[in-house]
Amino acid sequence: MAQRLAKHWCLSAIRSPLQVISFPALQLHVSGTAMRADQKDFENAVTRVKLLKDPGNEMKLKLYALYKQATEGPCNVPKPGVFNLINKAKWDAWNALGSLPKETARQNYVDLVSSLSSSSASSSQVKPGADKEQQGSENLVVTSENGITKIMLNRPTKKNAITTQMYQEIILALKAASKDDSTITVLTGNGDYYCSGNDLSNFTDVLSGEIEEKVKSIAILLRDFVDCFIDFPKPLIAVVNGPAVGISVTLLGLFDAVYASDRATFHTPFSQLGQSPEGCSSYIFPKMMGPAKAKEMLIFGKKLTAGEACAQGLVTEVFPDSTFQTEVWTRLKAYSKLPPNAMRISKQIIRNMEKEKLHAVNAEEVSVLQERWLSDECINAVMNFLSKRAKL
Numbered sequence: 455m456a457q458r459l460a461k462h463w464c465l466s467a468i469r470s471p472l473q474v475i476s477f478p479a480l481q482l483h484v485s486g487t488a489m490r491a492d493q494k495d496f497e498n499a500v501t502r503v504k505l506l507k508d509p510g511n512e513m514k515l516k517l518y519a520l521y522k523q524a525t526e527g528p529c530n531v532p533k534p535g536v537f538n539l540i541n542k543a544k545w546d547a548w549n550a551l552g553s554l555p556k557e558t559a560r561q562n563y564v565d566l567v568s569s570l571s572s573s574s575a576s577s578s579q580v581k582p583g584a585d586k587e588q589q590g591s592e593n594l595v596v597t598s599e600n601g602i603t604k605i606m607l608n609r610p611t612k613k614n615a616i617t618t619q620m621y622q623e624i625i626l627a628l629k630a631a632s633k634d635d636s637t638i639t640v641l642t643g644n645g646d647y648y649c650s651g652n653d654l655s656n657f658t659d660v661l662s663g664e665i666e667e668k669v670k671s672i673a674i675l676l677r678d679f680v681d682c683f684i685d686f687p688k689p690l691i692a693v694v695n696g697p698a699v700g701i702s703v704t705l706l707g708l709f710d711a712v713y714a715s716d717r718a719t720f721h722t723p724f725s726q727l728g729q730s731p732e733g734c735s736s737y738i739f740p741k742m743m744g745p746a747k748a749k750e751m752l753i754f755g756k757k758l759t760a761g762e763a764c765a766q767g768l769v770t771e772v773f774p775d776s777t778f779q780t781e782v783w784t785r786l787k788a789y790s791k792l793p794p795n796a797m798r799i800s801k802q803i804i805r806n807m808e809k810e811k812l813h814a815v816n817a818e819e820v821s822v823l824q825e826r827w828l829s830d831e832c833i834n835a836v837m838n839f840l841s842k843r844a845k846l
C-alpha cells in the first residue's frame with residue numbers, strides 16, 4: 455500500500471507535464487559551497503524539503519535530479535517513451551547532470567534546500583512596528599490593529615485547507631503574536647469556510663525519500679503546531695465564519711473563546727478518513743461535552759450545527775450570519791481594551807493546571823496518528839478524495 459501512495463506522489467509531484475516538457479537541460483552548480491555537506495546534512499535536507507512551500511515544477515526537477523545524482527550517481531536508466539511526459543522530464547533533468555560527482559550533487563542539493571528554506575521563512579516573518587501591519591503570505595494573512603492580531607487563513611478556493619507551509623506559517627505567526635504588543639489574538643478564515651482541515655494533498659506532494667520519512671516529518675510538524683496552541687500565552691479567540699472540519703475543529707478546545715456564525719458546522723470525520731483525533735481533543739472533548747457526545751463526534755464523525763456545538767460547550771456564542779462580523783468585532787475591540795496583564799495571568803492560571811497533561815496528550819495523539827497515516831484505511835480514504843479531484 456505504501457508503494458501505491460509513493461507512486462501517487464510521483465504523479466502529483468509534477469502536475470503540469472506540458473509545462474515541464476520544455477524545461478531546458480540543466481547543469482546545476484550552486485556556488486558558495488565553502489563547507490562540505492556530509493550525509494547527515496543531506497538527510498536533513500531531504501526531510502526539510504518535504505515541508506517547503508511548493509517550489510514549482512522547475513525547482514522540483516532540479517531537486518529531483520540532484521537527489522538522484524547524489525544517491526545513485528549518473529543517470530544510466532533507459533529514457534522513458536516520448537508520451538511518458540512526467541518521467542521523461544525527470545529523466546532529462548537527471549541526465550543533464552552528466553557525470554557530476556555524487557558528493558557535489560549532495561552539496562548542491564543541501565545548498566539549494568537551504569536557499570529555498572530561508573526564502574520561504576523570510577516571506578512569513580512577522581515584523582514589529584506599525585499599528586496596522588500586514589504580514590504572512592498569500593495563504594495566511596496576519597494583521598495587527600487596535601491591540602488585536604488577526605491571523606486569517608486565506609485559501610478560500612480550497613476552503614482554507616491547511617498546507618504544510620501554512621502550518622509552519624501559523625506557528626511563526628503565533629510565536630510573533632505572543633511577543634507583539636497586541637492584547638488578544640484571533641484566528642479566522644476568509645471566504646465561505648472557516649477551514650476544511652488538513653490539506654489532504656500534504657500526504658502526497660513529495661519528490662523523493664520514503665513514505666515513512668514524510669509521515670515522520672508531518673508528525674513532528676503537527677506536534678509543534680499543537681504545542682504552540684497549548685503554550686500560547688495571550689487570550690486566543692476563534693472567529694468561526696463558516697463550516698469547520700478536522701483539525702480546525704479539534705483545536706477549538708485550546709482557544710479561550712469561540713464565536714461562530716450560525717452558518718458554521720463542526721465536523722471531525724476521522725474514522726471516515728481512517729484517522730484518529732488530534733489537537734488534544736481526545737482529552738478535552740470528553741471533559742467538555744461528556745464522553746457520549748464527544749464519542750459521537752470523534753468516533754462516528756457526527757457533524758454538529760453551530761447551535762449544537764454551543765450547547766456542547768465547544769462554541770462560546772453563536773451569531774446570525776448577517777450580523778456576525780459586526781457583532782463579533784465590536785465585542786473583540788472591547789475585550790482588547792481590557793488590562794492585558796490581568797488577562798494573561800488569568801489565562802495562565804487556568805492553563806497551567808493542565809499544561810503538562812495537554813503536552814502528553816498531544817504527543818500520544820500524534821504518535822497514534824503517525825501509524826494511522828500508514829494504514830490501508832487512511833491511504834485509501836486520502837487517495838479516494840484526491841483521485842476524484844485529480845486534474846492530470
Ligand SMILES: CCCC/C=C/CC(=O)SCCNC(=O)CCNC(=O)[C@H](O)C(C)(C)COP(=O)(O)OP(=O)(O)OC[C@H]1O[C@@H](n2cnc3c(N)ncnc32)[C@H](O)[C@@H]1OP(=O)(O)O
Pocket residue numbers: 611612613615616621650651652653654655656672673675676699700701702723724727729732839843
Ligand atoms: C500536519 C498534519 C495534520 C493532520 C491532521 C488533521 C486531520 C484533519 O484535518 S482531517 C480533515 C481533512 N479534511 C477533509 O477531509 C475535508 C475534505 N474536503 C471535503 O470534504 C470537501 O471539500 C468540503 C466538504 C470541505 C467542501 O465541499 P464542497 O463545498 O463540495 O467543495 P469542494 O469539495 O469542491 O472543494 C473546493 C476545493 O477545495 C479543495 N479542498 C477542500 N478541502 C480540502 C482538503 N481538506 N484538502 C485538500 N483540498 C481540499 C477541493 O479539492 C476543491 O478543490 P478543486 O477541486 O481544485 O476545486
